Amino acid sequence: MFQGIKRVSVAQQLASLRCDWPEGQGQLTKQGLTWLVALRPTSLSRTYVIRLTYASPNTWPQVHVVSPSLRELAGDRTIPHLYCQRTIRLCLFTPWLREWQPHQRLSRTLVPWAKTWLYYFEDWLTTNEWQGGGLHPNPTQTIKASQKSWQYLK
Template identity: 40%
Template sequence: MVRRSGRAVLTAAQHAFGIRRAVSGSRCRIRRGVLTCIVDLQPTPVSRRYTVRITHRPPLDPVVEVITPVLRLHPGAQGLPHVYTDGRLCLYEPGEWKTDMPVAGSILPWASEWLFHYEIWLVTGAWTGGGDWPSVDQEGLGVAIACSDTGRAGQPAASVTDPPASVA
């Protein structure tokens, strides 16, 4: 563990160890300081299983993408709520995730919670997961929702008119 600006920065190896302990069958590798884990999540016992990829280069923010199944849209929706244009899930507000927080104890539960709310949205069309959204019709939610993206310089967040890229 190293310190950056007074905060502990967990290493890629520490995160990999925690993820492997939290989710049996998860596959993690570290190359050139970048942790990549493939994890199967099932938000509830009656939910589908989702395969997600977590990519993390400490001390930057982790990136979470759903690999399978391909995320579908609610009928009439033009985009997925709380995703960036490149398909990354928007799981937290800027500054909410800290470098001393284990991915297994923060990002994994947040991703599972996102999937839970996605399943509700898929059926009802209403996003129940909360979050700060820019000027968006809260009733229809038929547009891609923009999330702040301060942890990834040079990669803009989704706009309310840009549909997200495929996550397949």
């Protein structure tokens, strides 16, 4: 528990995702939760399929874009605001600032945040400027954070 607030179990997270995003599909395995859902940031946007993975309340959830390829859309440009360029892991929150915590529902945080991230990504494709704010991850930067939070960024 975090300051008396109960963490949401992985099974509860899946139930919440099914309730709030019924068009998505997910499953629980020994490795945790995997959730796929199609998101369309605006009515003029393309549709993106994201994969959300979450092993346990002791780990950070991760969100990747499955399709279309953000790398192909970006061309030769480096995509801003990612934890990892190689795996295209979206930077949706700053772990060491506790912007997301295990008592929060993924369906009401990470999925809407991913939709917002995609909105700013589409804007960046056109303007070449990231307007979404936030801290851009820098693995060489020295920070005061728990080892677990920093390991997530690698």
